[in-house]
Amino acid sequence: MQTPWAILLTKFNDNNDEPFPRLRYEEIFTTAGTGKWNMVDYFSDMSHGKLDLSGTQVFGWYTLDKATADYTGSGLNPAGRDELLQWAKDKATSEGVNLGDFHNVVVVLNSGRDLFGGLNGIVCGDDGANSALSGLSPSFLGQEMGHGYGLNHSRREGSTVDYTDPFDVMSVDAGRSAPHPIYTDLDPFGQPVYEIGPGLNAANMWSKGLLDMTRVWTDPGSARISTSVQLRPLHRRDLPGYLAARFGEYFIEFRMNTGWDARVPACILVHRFEKGISYLVPDEDGNDTFRAGSGISTPENLSVLGSGFSIRVKSIDVANEVATVSLGRAPAQIPKVFPQEGPFQTPWIKWLEAASLGEAVVILNGTAVSIPRSSPAYGILENVAMIGSSHPLMSERLQISIREEAMTNIARLSQTEMSAPLFRSPTTSLHRKTGGRWENGSS
Ligand SMILES: [Zn+2]
Incomplete structure (x- = not known):
């Protein structure tokens, strides 16, 4: 799926700074930076290769007919944010850019004045002073451009609060991002200015048609299932084998502490998707990450109404980049076997x-x-x-x-x-x- 973005380098008319050479912006957003942990790489990896951002182009700098103080947008004033997007789009159009050729726009400011994203466009920026985490970090851009593909913030099961799935880019504020391997600048506190990851979870990928279902083990739907599935890390489509499993309403994925996920521990994650939002499902002990031995299940003895549903991690083999998960479901039936000893309140x-x-x-x-x-x-x-x-x-x-x-x-x-x-x-x-x-x- 070709989804080129128009990157609009944009200034207010009272700040003429150009913090980075043009090539830097091209490296972040276009094929000029392929292999440098940029957004073309990121969305290719997060979509099993389905999203092709190779047509992305950088335009500008454009100077708006507005001063910094004219901008009133914020989380509390989304209309002001839309106004800025419109100013920048109008300016680019008047300069001859046909925005109709592009999937969406990123307005890049010469300051960190704001950071947001939606179907209408993205605004980000960096003043080049290395004073704080940069709005040009692939971690932030992954979420904001993710909004530009229609993705919502992710949540933890049982939560009504956004940003509560720390292992998903659509909760990136919850913090499992890793230092950028190429842009290694540090802020005055010694913290990285540029961060990458984490990845996009399988439920979110599926919701936008970005999960390669030919690489997903899928529930055959039969009444009785007892099987083991070997999983490769979700975003490692270069490795042979399944990249996720879909069992009942659950998406099961293996994540490892490498690449975009460098700050994610090797673990199994389970998600479900409801009304546009992905939910991270904890194991039966309440842990967000499933390790060897952990799982979720319904009691086997309650099979009058159908039960014995279980997802359990058998092993996580980091060296060989493979995890094994056992999946089970028993049909609805009245058991024929009676227990020999008490208690009998079964x-x-x-x-x-x-x-x-x-x-x-x-x-x-x-x-x-x-x-x-x-x-x-x-x-x-x-x-x-x-x-x-x-x-x-x-x-x-x-x-x-x-x-x-x-x-x-x-x-x-x-x-x-x-x-x-x-x-x-x-x-x-x-x-x-x-x-x-x-x-x-x-x-
Ligand atoms: Zn967001």
Whole structure:
């Protein structure tokens, strides 16, 4: 996919600085800098080679008909930011640039006045004074130009806050960037001025069609799966083998502490994607990174409703750049094997006993609770079921009257129960001990 960018070197009319020779800007954004950890390389690597930025061109310097003080844009004033993009685009157009030939624009200022990106364009800059982390760092540009491809900030599972996936460029503020291998300038505190990475996660890649699905192990969707998958580092399409796995709703990727990911520990990362946002899924111990032995799973014994879903890291072989992940899923079934020893409060025994006694079984939070016929809760459940069974093909009038009747019954049953003596009928008592032996069933 050809996505050339127009790079517009831009000045306000009260600051005539040109902090770097033109070649430097060309090295950062165009094929003049291929192999120097630039943006052409970055987006090629982050898209499994699908994004081709080789047509990118640098234009300018252009001097706006505006002074620095005329610029009012900020995170709180996005309209002001759009204004600057428009000023720069208008200026470039008047100078003969056909912006229609380009995927999007990067406005490069001769100062670090602002840094942002969106579908409408990117603004960045650097005054060349080496005083702080540069807006021309590939780490920042990866995120801002990522916005220019429609990507949103990434998050950690359970978070509603952006920038919370430290291993993804779309959270680059969370900091897993590495010093630039070529531009090694340091700021007054000894910190790198230019940084690269981290990479783009597999879920974000997939969301924009940038994940090479011919290199992704894909869930066959069968009821029972028990397999091992070997993964290469996500962005190493030069190596043979799978670069990611898609299992259920999860994207599973191997990342290593090299290249763009130099500050990412060798680990497996799991993501899912929902409503335009990628979420980093922690392992069952709450760790962001999956190491050998870590995983996520549902309990094997809860297979009445289908379960045994698991993702587990078997090994991470850094020397050979390969990680092995086992993936499993069991079909929905009532297990046939009964345990020989206690404890016996296991879901399948409850299920079988309840069925033989004609009781109701409710699965709540993964635990089967049985409700005897004699319990008033049973009558309430019958009415809940009545609501559940009114289906969309019924007339709205009929659905409403079913619902009303059920609700009235539930209210009446609840009221009766409130005035009844306590402990009239236990809800769960499934195991009796007879002569030293536990019995199952309705004897
Ligand atoms: Zn951003």
